[in-house]
Amino acid sequence: MRRLSPRLPGALLVLLALLAAPFAHAIAPTRMPTPELQARYERLIHNFRCMQCQDESLANSPVSLAADMRRQIRQMLLAGDTDQQIRNFFVSRYGYFILFKPPFAWRTAWLWLTPGVLLLVGALSAAWVIRRRATLVTRESGDEEDESLDDGLAGTGKHSR
Amino acid sequence: MIRYFVPLGVFAAIVVLLALSIHQAPRKDLVPSPLIGKPAPSFSLPSLSDPNEKVTSAALRGHWYLLNVWGTWCISCRIESPELLAIAHTGVVPLIGLDWKDSRAEAMAYLHQKGNPYQQIAFDPGGLEAIQWGVYGAPETFVVNPQGIIVYKYIGPITPRAWAHDILPRLPAGQASGS
Numbered sequence: 563m564r565r566l567s568p569r570l571p572g573a574l575l576v577l578l579a580l581l582a583a584p585f586a587h588a589i590a591p592t593r594m595p596t597p598e599l600q601a602r603y604e605r606l607i608h609n610f611r612c613m614q615c616q617d618e619s620l621a622n623s624p625v626s627l628a629a630d631m632r633r634q635i636r637q638m639l640l641a642g643d644t645d646q647q648i649r650n651f652f653v654s655r656y657g658y659f660i661l662f663k664p665p666f667a668w669r670t671a672w673l674w675l676t677p678g679v680l681l682l683v684g685a686l687s688a689a690w691v692i693r694r695r696a697t698l699v700t701r702e703s704g705d706e707e708d709e710s711l712d713d714g715l716a717g718t719g720k721h722s723r
Numbered sequence: 724m725i726r727y728f729v730p731l732g733v734f735a736a737i738v739v740l741l742a743l744s745i746h747q748a749p750r751k752d753l754v755p756s757p758l759i760g761k762p763a764p765s766f767s768l769p770s771l772s773d774p775n776e777k778v779t780s781a782a783l784r785g786h787w788y789l790l791n792v793w794g795t796w797c798i799s800c801r802i803e804s805p806e807l808l809a810i811a812h813t814g815v816v817p818l819i820g821l822d823w824k825d826s827r828a829e830a831m832a833y834l835h836q837k838g839n840p841y842q843q844i845a846f847d848p849g850g851l852e853a854i855q856w857g858v859y860g861a862p863e864t865f866v867v868n869p870q871g872i873i874v875y876k877y878i879g880p881i882t883p884r885a886w887a888h889d890i891l892p893r894l895p896a897g898q899a900s901g902s
Binding site: 614631634654 | 758857
């Protein structure tokens with residue numbers, strides 16, 4: 563059984579409105595008292611995942627849980643919390659999953675290191691293949707020379723090929 | 724000759740890895756809670772039935788309880804409702820409701836119609852208390868021990884099987900009967 567978001571019909575309406583006006587603001591913009599707070603607010607809501615529609619950020623999600631989370635962020639900003647405190651607040655309740663960019667930690671090390679390891683493996687095997695090909699080519703061209711030599715020796719100027 | 728089998732071997736290894744991963748992969752709609760083993764958030768919320776009364780975490784200290792997050796808008800909560808009534812009937816553990824993003828009148832009518840499994844119900848129309856618990860959908864059920872530690876979280880509607888296999892064994896009553 564699928565778990566439905568609170569006020570789904572409302573979310574659908576917002577979605578329809580979105581389809582109708584692709585360039586309009588997805589979410590009613592929140593005004594913070596100062597430009598500095600506004601910038602931090604905007605940055606923060608883009609960094610957190612909406613836990614219900616998991617591939618969207620809080621900034622783009624129309625579901626009401628995302629609205630509540632934006633409200634929570636707004637309140638914490640107004641209360642003077644730092645970005646790090648707000649991040650810790652959400653991570654301690656929802657886990658690293660809520661961050662689009664997980665921090666480098668023991669638990670996430672494989673996530674960050676795997677691409678590098680794969681790149682290294684790829685580079686090493688590419689180097690290996692290229693070097694093997696290179697020796698193959700020289701050997702083959704050597705063979706050809708031998709062949710033409712043979713041809714020259716055996717032949718009387720006839721075109722064998 | 725062996726080198727012709729190297730790509731095949733790598734391919735087979737990838738197939739095995741992906742096949743295992745598919746079965747091992749956690750369901751994307753079940754996000755593990757980092758609150759397991761941590762103290763439950765302390766709260767003091769108005770009671771659903773009486774706005775002047777409070778439901779507080781302090782008063783719940785010293786007892787096992789289940790905190791069940793629900794709302795009248797939540798279809799799965801309706802499915803879960805008979806099982807909650809059955810759990811309440813066993814008397815093994817008190818159910819505390821957290822009525823999430825709901826209206827008082829609708830919630831009261833719903834409980835009147837379906838029956839009320841809860842000992843107390845905290846009312847959270849704004850949804851900020853649910854965020855404290857890391858809730859991201861309903862229903863969700865937290866098992867809290869007498870020290871106020873969250874022992875377990877069950878996501879989705881509780882089925883008789885989930886109660887018997889996942890929740891009851893984590894309660895002292897279940898452990899006593901199980902051993």
